[in-house]
Amino acid sequence: MSDMSRIKTFNLPDLGEGLTEGEILAWLVKVGDIIELNQPIVEVETAKAAVEIPAKWAGQVQAIHHPEGTTVEVGTPIIAIDTDPGAGPLETPSTTATPSGDLPTPSAASLAAVEVAPAEGMIEPGLIGGAAPGGRTAVLVGYGPRTTAAKRRPRKGEVPAQAVATPTTSTIPAPQVHDRRGGASGGVLAKPPVRKLAKDLGVDLGTLTGSGPLGSITREDVQQAANGATVVVAEPIAAATAPSFGADREQRIPVKGVRKLTAENMSRSAFTAPHVTEFLTVDVTRAMKALDRLRGRREWRDVRVSPLLLVAKAVLLAVQRHPMVNSTWAGDEIVVKEYVNLGIAAATERGLIVPNVKDAGRLSLRELADALNDLVQTAKSGRTSPAAMSGGTLTITNVGVFGVDTGTPILPPGESAILAFGAVREMPWVHKGKVKVRQVTTLGLSFDHRIIDGELGSKFLRDVGDFLTDPEAALLAWT
Template identity: 95%
Template sequence: MSRIKTFNLPDLGEGLTEGEILAWLVKVGDTIELNQPIVEVETAKAAVEIPAKWAGQVQAIHHPEGTTVEVGTPIIAIDTDPGAGPLEAPSTTATPSADLPTPSAASLAAVEVAPAEGMVEPGLIGGAAPGGRTAVLVGYGPRTTAAKRRPRKGAVPTAPAGVDHGVVVGDKPAATPTIPAPQVHDRRNGATGGVLAKPPVRKLAKDLGVDLGTLTGSGPLGSITREDVQQAASGASVVVAEPIAATSAPSFGADREQRIPVKGVRKLTAENMSRSAFTAPHVTEFLTVDVTRAMKALDRLRGRREWRDVRVSPLLLVAKAVLLAVQRRPMVNSTWAGDEIVVKEYVNLGIAAATERGLIVPNVKDAGRLSLRELADALTDLVQTAKSGRTSPAAMSGGTLTITNVGVFGVDTGTPILPPGESAILAFGAVREMPWVHKGKVRVRQVTTLGLSFDHRIVDGELGSKFLRDVGDFLTDPEAALLAWT
């Protein structure tokens, strides 16, 4: 069996055909461990880190950062037994040049290609197990704790003079006959010798031709922000004495226009929303409710000792209200499948999240079976993962019902578009102090407006109204609803 194994870009979820290499987390010559993250790839759904299928030493990187690679294409070669001595036929480092000679059949025969998805080695996630195999990417699976990057053993190898192996995009060493060694990305807070920047910021810098190593960041811990990159691209200085407020000002060219490529998450979102808007007949209803008691219930919950370290927000009660309302009106949690309606007993509750890469809708799997505390923990993990840009494709698939919290932007309500395959989506508006008739007198109460969009092929006006009313009743008096409905 060959020592050199070539790892192909796997299908990262739901038949995606390609991915863009955002960042290499290793370089040629590095010793890597099994399941160690080796590359960050952006697909139409998310930016994900791909772990190593084998331990060993990196022999070749076949594609540089910024390259779009089709699924099944070799991306890295690994020597699985580097201590066995020199190779008889050393692997040549890949280069993007089309002028290089094609490898001979003999040299290709010395390289073992990674098995296809669904045929992974036993002992790895997705490998042989009772009941058959499941095509799951190595390193994926049910999350039981907060996601943390495994610290790498050993110090970062010394870089050649003039080359920074921190979080830098666009820097390239002097011309050599082989591909430049990939950058090592150290994202630890306070790490020295590198530039702190999130993957979308690095990608923006690469698109605009900005060298992150020349910038002084205005973000937390001196990190580079989108505004820093945009100012640098327009010729403005970004060296500041203190953080500046985010302006999100676009960078215009000489023609006073800016052209932004539509790709990745934004492209997929546009396709899905257009398909949904012109396929499912949308109806939207609105309900304004007094949530004063719900806000007081949250305050009492925060005051309990066992809840002091838990993130408690109004969204938690809205999510619980939706889950209980589904138990009373299960048809709302269904899918139109042409000649039949598929009603689902489980609820994969989607939460719309606005990120730097665009709108994503990760979901809490089987949320209806979670206790209130478990639901709070799941929502916290979902939001933190989305903000960090680490949401996996698996977390965004299989949703059955969605909540979009427009209230965090100070918006009262909206008419949300259904995610494809779902029959309802609830918009939760801002909670405001307003004059309200309470017990025959006008008083200042905390009020919010709910907006429910639904697929009228499945949910008629009566069912949609009763479901929305159930959610409103829960938020009006959650403690009484919990006693009466459960």
């Protein structure tokens, strides 16, 4: 096998619908490593999610073209792999990235053509799309077809260029503070493959000190612990719990990734769709008792059951009565959808995301509970894929978990309604002619007034409220 055919360069694929760039969060391999087919090699953050990209070939890593913290455009070469390292040393050495992230000037010996990964077949499992259509292209080692330079985020402790020019500008600190054992939430921060490895090797992740990004636990950490290496339990760093302000007493946080995309989508939605919001306060005492009875059933004892489950079921049943609520404004037509991809707004370390349960209307109550639990856990772990956040048709935002009574939520782009579910509180309520202490919540429904008029919005909200007032009776009557 010739050197030209041995060295294959892999370009950053399209990791979502129309995404044009991604930030390299962490390299999971280094130059010289022997890697396997489909082994995760790099973690990349896009405007929608943080995803791991698997190796398209087995072999030895010859070059990493961009360091961690670099924002790279789709189609840019990011890594070179020798697919036949057993064939002996290469005649022309590959170019590797310098510690600063800048590629050195190629010498005459390093201008060997390499084979670029074909676009076809490189799609991350669970993601939408892949690399742009194309074929094989001969390029210089470490150089791709793009004409603009990659942008590198300032490293920790490194003063940005503008900070040097302007004395009052402070270094940008990381916006989130993480415990080395587990991240901002206090749990163990580890990716699913690492968790599986730890389980297989009998290693307790809670006893390890993470050496990966944000203090995450890596495969090497688990393997060292399994081989009898000394285990050190890290204590939280108290000094890092407060924001770091500069001399001007200001902190500057870059707007990028999920937060940037959310801001763009919400601004577009707010000034495109005419929003109307209605409110309904309901007595949910019976609904809370129904949840308690559900938790007591043998087949539900291992399932996390929350009021959100009943709210989701109420919305799905109300859609059956009022299908126009589950529609999209498409300019010269309204697209009414029979399926409901139910979005659940989730606050994560990376910002607000709205993954959705696909075809939720076809799920049983138990299947819906499992789907909601999986969705929430995946979002908390930061592993929500772009596919899980696309195609939503109707959304619930549970502001009650923050102790908030209700709100006026903004519609996700392409959707016609979003329901805010407020906190459930004990309040005085007139029940059967007497004032009693009951459990009460307030619902807020925002909708697109181009599609949903006041009558339709009011009927939909009323039906959701009726279900939550007496879910058992509603299930018997509506299904």
